[in-house]
Amino acid sequence: MSSVRVLVGTRKGAFVLTADGKRQRWDISGPHFTGWEIYHVKGSPVDQNRLYASQNTGWFGQLIQRSDDGGKTWEPVGNEFMYEGTPGPHKWYDGTPHPWEFKRVWHLEPSLTDLDTVYAGVEDAALFRSTDGGKSWQELSALRNHSTAPNWQPGAGGMCLHTIIQDPSNPGRIFIAISAAGAFRSDDAGNTWRAINQGLRSEFIPDPNAEVGHCVHRIAMHPSRPNVLFMQKHWDVMRSDNAGDLWHEVSGNLPTDFGFPIDVHAHEPDTIYVVPIKSDSEHIPFDAKLRVYRSRTGGNEWEALTKGLPQENCYVNVLRDAMAVDSLDSCGVYFGTTGGQVYASADAGDNWAPIVRDLPAVLSVEVQTLP
């Protein structure tokens, strides 16, 4: 019987939540790396027992942990993230030049095809790759040397590269997103990059239609349709039907189109999920009701999913890497909150229940569907 393993990164450690295919009874393992911020934990699609975790504190910096037994045991691997060459400046919040400084790894994305290859998206924004299972890291520096890079600025959470998507039908194609620079695409495995922000409009920057400067919060893709991308921007939910060449807004009837995560149903490429948040200045659910919104039409028409979620006095947030889906039938949807709850729906969002209620603030949620 299939089972699922939910990988949760929090402000104070990592947790591994497991259940059988019914997804009703859960075992909780953790905390792993107690007291450390775990920005992301993700498993390799090549071998699901191979996991990577990004472990960080302001005191002792960055570590990368690797597990080869599905999270039972962990081994620290390489933690040296050196920018290639002498990095030039980007723009600071006030527009002045500011040197590129490594702070942390936000996102780890294992290769779709090679067990020992894994990508890391870091703050200050850059893309690194390891081909030896995380022991050593090399920057794919063409991204940071993009002609627009001197104009990149940090978002409120820092200048982070938080989204890495590999195209399963085109090994050379990688999408990444940076707050607050925007989205970029490489068609040659990271040797060259182009900004793919046409159609985005951000009222809070001097030129709302600028080539870069957009605070992209998250991008999602269904592997069966890699040219279709969905984006939760700072404000606006967007869609592209041509691999990011042009975006159009699909916020439709959402009560607010600010938010962080966005994800796609495992079996229905036009079914997408977002969690509307009231505003960028408040970061709380609209009307104090925690509601996931689902569109079955690829955007524009949205329905609120509320069964099992708190519908009063709720003031948590759901961060950009804190939503995931499993590939069981029916599709399971999962998200974690800054209040420490991890919610799961075993029926594509119709009904929700907390797996666990009192974890530290959740930074990331990933799901593995195990045979």
Add this chain to the structure above:
Amino acid sequence: MIRVVIPAHLRTLVQVDGEVKLDVDGQVTQRSILDALEARFPVLRGTIRDHATLQRRAFVRFFACAEDLSLESPDAPLPDAVAKGVEPFMVVGAIAGG
């Protein structure tokens, strides 16, 4: 034998209880102690001082003999009591935040 105390999170990381005892060749300085510490536990590289510059991380401090030595030269000789193993060299996570 040099005695070194490292913060709890780093003791967990390298799986040691209590003090670390190190043999240090030559003059006993912050640099020679940290070089020996990182040679014993390579996973500590980057956690106490920067990988490239070898400068102390901002929220890490160095103490010995009740003195804050954080701003001393990394190549300055440490007190005899540290060199003789009477007093430990202490790596401390700064108290920050609230």
